Amino acid sequence: MHNYKSETQLDLDPDFKLFFEDFYATSDTPDAHEHYVTYFTDDATVVMASKSVKGSEEILALRKSMWEKVSSRSHNPIKIFPFGSYSDEVMLYGTVTYGLKSGGESGLDWAARAHLVKAEGKVRMDYYQVYLDTGAMAK
Template sequence: MPHSYTSEYPANVPVEAGIKTFFEAFYQRSDIAGEHEKYADFFTNSATVFVGSRNAVGREEILQLREDMWKTVAIRLHTPLKIFPFGTGADEIMLYGIVDYTFKDKREASLEWAARAKLVKEGDIWKMDFYRVYMDTATAR
């Protein structure tokens, strides 16, 4: 079965289709090595990003963080399982998923992650202005 970036959403909370499309495209782009500029385009120019213990503020730091995240990774595959908007019309979102890694040294790992995102609309385009990813590397399978 082909991999899907489609997530489950709460049945009783309407979510703008553009937000669903945003997250599908974001995690798909996250899994493409070398496309650092396109990845950074998902964020505002002044966005704050935390991934585990690392943080970045602004486009240049986000680009550096992104490059660093790929230094030891050969393949990354996100499966965003559930996305929880904070009510109808919300631009603040909680997310839950799994990420599978194949490292350049051939080791493999699978981690559960959770995240909090704050979205803003620039014209007709959704972007993240804040993104914090929580991972427990001690639970790697």
């Protein structure tokens, strides 16, 4: 079983740490498109490399497009860096490995910036930006 636990140096809301473990597990589940969207607020902004989307419908379309050329993905979120103790804004660092539908495997390092909100006892992101080397996918 894959482990989605991350290290953190500062105090991080335990709900946020669990949120990211669940989020990356869902990110790696091919048919969890609708569930993936529930990790974001209805008006969230998501930026993946050079593509920016806003709102649930656009996030769902982006999520589906991310699975067009890959048959599997495996995130390894290594570290979470809160902007301060118990901050609702964090930077993350990790690696991801892709199984390609055309055959073979590809992987790269990534970083992300996330802003989290708690509403009705549930943690969600209203902003999520992923930084990655898109040229690494062409290898």
